[in-house]
Amino acid sequence: xxxxxxxxxxxxxxxxxxxxxxxxxxxxxxxxxxxxxxxxxxxxxxxxxxxxxxxxxxxxxxxxxxxxxxxxxxxxxxxxxxxxxxxxxxxxxxxxxxxxxxxxxxxxxxxxxxxxxxxxxxxxxxxxxxxxxxxxxxxxxxxxxxxxxxxxxxxxxxxxxxxxxxxxxxxxxxxxxxxxxxxxxxxxxxxxxxxxxxxxxxxxxxxxxxxxxxxxxxxxxxxxxxxxxxxxxxxxxxxxxxxxxxxxxxxxxxxxxxxxxxxxxxxxxxxxxxxxxxxxxxxxxxxxxxxxxxxxxxxxxxxxxxxxxxxxxxxxxxxxxxxxxxxxxxxxxxxxxxxxxxxxxxxxxxxxxxxxxxxxxxxxxxxxxxxxxxxxxxxxxxxxxxxxxxxxxxxxxxxxxxxxxxxxxxxxxxxxxxxxxxxxxxxxxxx
Numbered sequence: 001x002x003x004x005x006x007x008x009x010x011x012x013x014x015x016x017x018x019x020x021x022x023x024x025x026x027x028x029x030x031x032x033x034x035x036x037x038x039x040x041x042x043x044x045x046x047x048x049x050x051x052x053x054x055x056x057x058x059x060x061x062x063x064x065x066x067x068x069x070x071x072x073x074x075x076x077x078x079x080x081x082x083x084x085x086x087x088x089x090x091x092x093x094x095x096x097x098x099x100x101x102x103x104x105x106x107x108x109x110x111x112x113x114x115x116x117x118x119x120x121x122x123x124x125x126x127x128x129x130x131x132x133x134x135x136x137x138x139x140x141x142x143x144x145x146x147x148x149x150x151x152x153x154x155x156x157x158x159x160x161x162x163x164x165x166x167x168x169x170x171x172x173x174x175x176x177x178x179x180x181x182x183x184x185x186x187x188x189x190x191x192x193x194x195x196x197x198x199x200x201x202x203x204x205x206x207x208x209x210x211x212x213x214x215x216x217x218x219x220x221x222x223x224x225x226x227x228x229x230x231x232x233x234x235x236x237x238x239x240x241x242x243x244x245x246x247x248x249x250x251x252x253x254x255x256x257x258x259x260x261x262x263x264x265x266x267x268x269x270x271x272x273x274x275x276x277x278x279x280x281x282x283x284x285x286x287x288x289x290x291x292x293x294x295x296x297x298x299x300x301x302x303x304x305x306x307x308x309x310x311x312x313x314x315x316x317x318x319x320x321x322x323x324x325x326x327x328x329x330x331x332x333x334x335x336x337x338x339x340x341x342x343x344x345x346x347x348x349x350x351x352x353x354x355x356x357x358x359x360x361x362x363x364x365x366x367x368x369x370x371x372x373x374x375x376x377x378x379x380x381x382x383x384x385x386x387x388x389x390x391x392x393x394x395x396x397x398x399x400x401x402x403x404x405x406x407x408x409x410x411x412x413x414x415x416x417x418x419x420x421x422x423x424x425x426x427x428x429x430x431x
């Protein structure tokens with residue numbers, strides 16, 4: 001997937017070379033595209049975040065066409081400024097979160113386009129967000145230099161504490177052991193990563209300096225192996241860290257000569273187990289206008305399946321429906337054997353937008369609204385009739401006024417004629 005200004009292109013993952021004319025191109029955006037996210041439980045659904053404040057959902061067919069007529073199947077409207085980030089719920093189907101420059105995070109039911117909850121305690125630009133494993137909480141970083149953890153159902157702040165001292169962009173991940181991983185800048189403007197206790201953000205558990213480069217960091221957390229893959233904007237390398245017992249351990253790094261603008265990661269079921277590939281990164285190289293594929297492998301002599309590298313992972317079937325989440329339920333994702341997951345190569349389901357009933361019987365409310373509309377219509381009709389009557393009265397008065405003016409004119413002419421005759425008679429008498 002690629003984004004450039006207002007366009008998004010969908011190409012096969014195994015294809016190399018330029019984007020051909022047969023590739024699916026999404027171009028119905030009214031501004032620059034800032035984020036795109038595939039639905040983890042539906043290969044046909046992709047969400048895009050745009051500068052115009054809208055989140056659009058696109059139904060991509062198995063033949064990589066946009067349906068219908070290159071238009072979004074759903075539009076999520078509520079933000080009043082640029083939408084900068086997107087995130088799908090980890091275990092509930094069709095629940096998506098969006099962060100905006102209006103300093104809010106909103107959760108949506110993608111099926112009905114209805115807002116589910118809103119997180120609005122920010123005082124500056126939101127830089128990143130992360131769901132907990134069961135989706136009950138959302139952690140977020142902000143340029144006000146604070147860390148916040150919210151209840152994803154109510155939008156209330158559960159825990160708050162100081163974050164990175166520098167206002168530059170910082171990122172965040174909620175780990176599976178009630179820890180928080182952040183990547184940002186220290187007070188001395190050096191890049192660093194930190195660990196916090198999610199139950200108490202008042203003090204960091206650990207800090208590890210990375211380097212003194214200026215580009216923001218992008219961490220990608222693998223909960224199966226407890227690894228963090230981290231790239232930096234403008235860097236040419238990708239670092240690997242292991243998280244063990246509240247400690248961050250640097251492992252290794254991938255090196256190249258091409259600087260990256262950003263990276264995306266292949267889902268687990270797309271990895272090649274025959275070469276012990278534990279992750280696959282897609283580097284966006286703006287200078288060369290290409291996306292580089294970077295397989296991240298564990299070097300081993302054996303060609304057999306390495307069970308320790310591929311534990312059970314997130315299944316392609318969601319644990320919860322959207323309505324389950326709306327009803328207040330939480331759940332860890334379903335898991336499946338890695339090879340079983342790879343055997344089901346596709347989770348193509350299609351997507352159909354629904355009306356925003358949200359499972360609630362709102363017939364009484366609808367009836368009341370209809371009655372109110374009828375009352376307003378009657379009121380408008382009465383006012384129109386009153387205006388029409390008044391207009392008729394005005395017309396009658398204008399006609400009477402015109403008649404009176406005509407009569408006045410005739411009287412003035414008669415008086416003038418009499419005056420002239422009176423003057424002439426006096427003159428004749430004197431003679």
